[in-house]
Amino acid sequence: MKVSTLSTGVVLLPLVLAAPATQPIILRNLAVPRFFGAAANTSWLYHDKNYTEVISTQFSIFTPENEMKWENIEPEPDSFDFGPADEIVQFAESVGAKMRGHNFMWGNQLPTWVNSSLTATELDKALQNHITTVMDHYRGKIYAWDVINEMISDNTPNETFKDNIWTQKFGEEAMPKALTYARAVDQQPKLYINDYGIEELGSKSDTLYSVVQGFLRDGVPVDAIGFQCHFTLGQVPGTLQQNLQRFADLGLDVAVTELDINLDGPGNATAFAQQAKDYWTVVNACMQTQRCVSVSVWGVSDDHSWIPNGEPLPWDAEKQPKPAFYAIADAFEGMPER
Ligand SMILES: *[C@@H]1O[C@H](CO)[C@@H](O)[C@H](O)[C@H]1NC(C)=O
Ligand SMILES: *[C@@H]1O[C@H](CO)[C@@H](O)[C@H](O)[C@H]1NC(C)=O
Ligand SMILES: *[C@@H]1O[C@H](CO)[C@@H](O)[C@H](O)[C@H]1NC(C)=O
Ligand SMILES: *[C@@H]1O[C@H](CO)[C@@H](O)[C@H](O)[C@H]1NC(C)=O
């Protein structure tokens, strides 16, 4: 080290030591070996400069927010529009990030041609063709597929599955069909069941747990469970980590797939501090679970969230990091909550 010494004997340390240059915090680096992800949205990618800068540097895995949903990717029978989803996949490749494909079997955001006028046989063909064509198109480029999205009922334990076109036509064979078709196309990607309201120990999560136990017993292919984690401020369940662990103990990967913390009102310092604690709690639960492979947030900045006025994300509308951002960094680094 080069130091200057005055005749008085006072040692002047180089300026750099007095004011150390702070390294920028890059969450994707802190998350290793886990992935830190976001739902990416082609309405903003390349169109909003600051959004594009954050999304280019902070994440190691992406989920298309809407671009792979059935109504967008196969709007007419056997007529596929891969353009917007391709844009996200190419972007992910360009920044060295992985992709989560999203999704195949869901009751929402279906095109009008997927409706109850189809016979079970016709719907079955449509499902297999959809899964096969999309997975073939993205072969080798997708780390994980949300094969199943939101199929567990909100009226458990009285009802197991949601009442939608899939369960109306296929009954309890709906989920096994989609998972089996997906595995047959490509053995590589991790096949996920993704849902909300399954984050805490409770009836809905218990129902999913027994469904998955049955799948594993019967040889239905499933590799992982995605816990969406759309939470309201101050309501992260205390049993989240215990619940992640019991699914991991079945031999499955687990992931936080759609995290956001809804303030439900204009933010203030108290709310942002609580939001930071909530983010820390969720990321820490993943860190404490060896088989938890990723934490993804659903969006990037508060101005582009699916929740209007919820200010639910780690970056504010100006794309500046919020307290939640630093809390995520702390949790990935194994630091206690502030
Ligand atoms: C329902 O689906 C059928 C077959 O795909 C299609 O011909 C029909 O127009 C659809 N009905 C509505 C109301 O969109
Ligand atoms: C389940 O069904 C029982 C008996 O019909 C009923 O009393 C109960 O309220 C139902 N629970 C839910 C959560 O719907
Ligand atoms: C801060 O925000 C929270 C959450 O929206 C709200 O409940 C609380 O009343 C606000 N506090 C102040 C001082 O505005
Ligand atoms: C992008 O996000 C906005 C919400 O901010 C949503 O309205 C829009 O549909 C999204 N675009 C795509 C392509 O997903």
Ligand SMILES: *[C@@H]1O[C@H](CO)[C@@H](O)[C@H](O)[C@H]1NC(C)=O
């Ligand atoms: C983009 O980021 C710069 C630098 O942080 C900031 O000055 C500017 O206001 C941001 N632009 C928008 C539109 O938020």
